[in-house]
Amino acid sequence: MTVDADAFDDASYAIASAKRAYCASLRLAIAKGIDRSRAVLAMAKALNDAFDDILEANTLDLEASREMAVPELILDWLKLTPQRLDTTVEILQRLGEFSDPLRRVRTADYQLEDSQTYSQLMPLGTIALVYEAFPELAAIAAGMCIKTGNSIILKGSTEASHSNAAIASVLQNAIAEIGLPAGCIEFISSEHASSTRDLVTQEQYLNLVIPYGRSSLIQQVVRQSTVPVLKSAIGNCYLYWSLNSSLEMARWTIIDSHNSEPDPVNAIEKVLIHRQTLPSSLTTLFNSLKEKGFEIKGDLELVEAFPQLQLAQDNEWGSAYLNRNIAFKLVDSLEAGISWINQYSSGHADCIVTESYQESRQFALGVNSASTYINASPRFSRTPSRGDAVFLGMSNQRGHRRGLINLESLTTVKHIVQGNGRF
Numbered sequence: 152m153t154v155d156a157d158a159f160d161d162a163s164y165a166i167a168s169a170k171r172a173y174c175a176s177l178r179l180a181i182a183k184g185i186d187r188s189r190a191v192l193a194m195a196k197a198l199n200d201a202f203d204d205i206l207e208a209n210t211l212d213l214e215a216s217r218e219m220a221v222p223e224l225i226l227d228w229l230k231l232t233p234q235r236l237d238t239t240v241e242i243l244q245r246l247g248e249f250s251d252p253l254r255r256v257r258t259a260d261y262q263l264e265d266s267q268t269y270s271q272l273m274p275l276g277t278i279a280l281v282y283e284a285f286p287e288l289a290a291i292a293a294g295m296c297i298k299t300g301n302s303i304i305l306k307g308s309t310e311a312s313h314s315n316a317a318i319a320s321v322l323q324n325a326i327a328e329i330g331l332p333a334g335c336i337e338f339i340s341s342e343h344a345s346s347t348r349d350l351v352t353q354e355q356y357l358n359l360v361i362p363y364g365r366s367s368l369i370q371q372v373v374r375q376s377t378v379p380v381l382k383s384a385i386g387n388c389y390l391y392w393s394l395n396s397s398l399e400m401a402r403w404t405i406i407d408s409h410n411s412e413p414d415p416v417n418a419i420e421k422v423l424i425h426r427q428t429l430p431s432s433l434t435t436l437f438n439s440l441k442e443k444g445f446e447i448k449g450d451l452e453l454v455e456a457f458p459q460l461q462l463a464q465d466n467e468w469g470s471a472y473l474n475r476n477i478a479f480k481l482v483d484s485l486e487a488g489i490s491w492i493n494q495y496s497s498g499h500a501d502c503i504v505t506e507s508y509q510e511s512r513q514f515a516l517g518v519n520s521a522s523t524y525i526n527a528s529p530r531f532s533r534t535p536s537r538g539d540a541v542f543l544g545m546s547n548q549r550g551h552r553r554g555l556i557n558l559e560s561l562t563t564v565k566h567i568v569q570g571n572g573r574f
Contacts, residue, residue, distance in 0.1 A: 165349035168304055168337040172277045173356035175334030176302040180274045182331065184251030190329045191294045195243035197325035198290055201317070202236055208313035209286065216310045224473055228284035228414060229311050235412075239287040242534055242541055243294045249539055252558045253300055259566060266570040272562040274300035276358035279350055281306045281372055283364025285414065286314035291533065292361070292543055293322050293336050299561045304337040304357075306350055308364070312341040351376035361556070363544060366471060366497075381556065384547035386471030387497040388529055390419045391488040391514065393505035398432050400504045400526065402439055407528035408502075409475060416531035416545055417500040420472050423488040426481045430456065433479075440477065448478040469495040485510055489517040496520060499547035499554075500529040521546060521553035 179187070198205075209231040216226055252272060259268040278301050280292045289305045296303040307315035319338035326335055339350065351360050354377045361381045362372035373380050388408070392401045401422070408419040424433070437447050437457065448467070449460040463478040468491075472478075482488045492501050502524040503514040511525045522529070522545070533542050543556040552560045 163349050165306075165339055165346075166353060168339055169277065169279075169350065169353040169356040171334035172302040172304050172337045173334075175332035176274065176277045176300075178332050179297070179302055179335055180276070180300045182300065184253065186329065186331070187297055187300060188247045188249075188251070190297050190326045190331050190335075191243055192247035193325040193329050194290065194294055194297070194322050195240050195247060197321045198236065198243065198318070199240045201321045202233065205236065205314065205317045205321070206231060206233070208317035209311075211313045212286075212311050221310055225284050225310060229286065229314070231286060231314060235287055238534075239290050242291050245534060246294045246298050246541055246558075249298065249541075249558070252298065252562065263568060266568050268566065268568045270564045270566045272559065273565045275561055275563050277302045277304065277356055278561065279304040279306065279357055279360045279378070281347055281351070281360065281362045281364075281368070283308045283368050284311050285363065286311045286318055288363060288543075289315060289318050290322060291541070295541065295543060295558055295561060297326065297331070297335060299558050301358075301561055302332075302335045302337070304339065304350065306339045306347065307341075309341045316340055347372060348375045351378055351380075354378045359561075361543070365473070379551075381546055381552055381560065382548050383544040383556065384497040384499040385414060385416050385544075386418055386420055386473045387469070387495075388417050388419050388500045388502070389421045389423060389492045389496045390502045390504065391423045391482075391485065391492070392425065392428070393485065393503060393507065393510055394425045394427055395507040395510060396504040396526075398436055402436055404502060404504055404526075404528050405440065405477065406443055408530050411531045414531075415473060417529035418473075419502065419529065420477055421468065421495070422477060422479045423482045423491060424479055425485075425488075426483055433457065437479075444475055446474075446476045448476060450478075450480045452481050453479055471497060485513060486517075489514060493517075493519045497547055498549065499545040500524065500531075502527070502529050519549065521548070522555070 212229060254271055256269050256271045259270050262268050278296055282288050293303050305319055323336050327333055351372055357378045359381055360372060360376050360378050362369045363383050369382055405419050408417055440447060447460050448463040454460045454462045498520045500522045501518050501520045504526055505511055515523045540557055546552055546556055
């Protein structure tokens with residue numbers, strides 16, 4: 152099928168971009184794995200060579216954002232440093248060196264008579280990334296999409312307009328030199344009036360939308376999209392501190408979870424404490440966290456017992472702070488803690504610290520989150536030190552593709568039946 156995007160002069164830029172990306176996806180889907188890997192490696196090299204231009208563009212964004220009194224949280228997400236760019240280049244290089252994630256043949260669970268049935272991973276097609284700040288995220292997402300044979304449309308926030316444009320231009324030039332279709336990486340700049348709705352309603356060309364940012368952005372995309380959405384989540388992860396666990400374990404888990412850079416994807420922001428926990432242990436924990444720069448809040452019962460705490464309002468238990476604020480709440484039992492987490496957590500990564508195997512199993516099976524962590528920090532890393540993996544983020548969907556968003560999350564399965572020719 153051939154679609155001439157230029158023939159639609161009256162269409163919005165978002166629609167034209169979707170058409171170009173769709174056409175490119177048809178060619179990219181049959182490209183050789185070695186060519187897709189070469190493209191990702193070329194993207195890494197081009198990004199590395201363009202550090203100065205990208206950092207200069209980022210400086211313009213930061214200056215403009217400060218003049219507009221953009222919140223410090225967004226400024227931190229927006230800021231690029233040589234270290235952050237180095238990390239992005241390393242991720243792209245790692246992606247380029249991975250084996251081809253496509254064409255992996257798997258025997259099907261069922262077999263038809265006189266034939267052989269098998270399945271293999273295939274690209275989804277065209278993926279749109281709608282992201283807030285995090286300009287380097289565009290390069291990582293583009294690398295993951297090219298590696299998996301998908302085209303991608305990038306739509307970033309206005310605050311990062313110069314940075315986004317600079318990075319997109321570098322990536323587009325890199326894949327063009329390798330010979331891949333130009334529409335493999337489409338970029339919708341802030342200069343175009345295309346709205347998010349214009350993009351996420353192009354179901355005839357898009358196969359998936361991934362929103363990344365604050366909860367307000369995620370919910371906007373979910374409400375407007377007519378295309379399947381892979382929801383991501385940041386923050387508002389819970390920790391249940393059991394009586395069967397040490398103070399030091401709880402302290403370490405909380406602090407380590409906030410060390411993700413730059414986005415606090417799995418930062419623990421709420422802690423549920425068994426009501427029988429010793430007040431002296433709580434005092435020690437509160438003081439230790441304050442020394443590390445955390446603001447400590449508590450429910451009404453804790454604030455009455457520890458006047459130095461701020462009162463956590465009712466609407467805070469289901470919302471992410473996305474900073475170094477932590478709210479503590481007393482609960483009567485593990486069962487009560489699980490029930491509270493299932494009601495108020497963001498649902499993508501929740502933890503328990505306990506020395507009881509029975510409690511750990513009860514928590515792991517009872518908490519309806521995409522990932523649960525037992526005596527382990529939920530700290531997020533895009534490039535874990537072990538294994539061949541790169542992660543874009545965390546999904547909190549209660550259905551398709553829960554948990555870590557990796558290369559396989561950007562693929563689908565095709566079933567193939569090979570007959571023996573008998574009639």
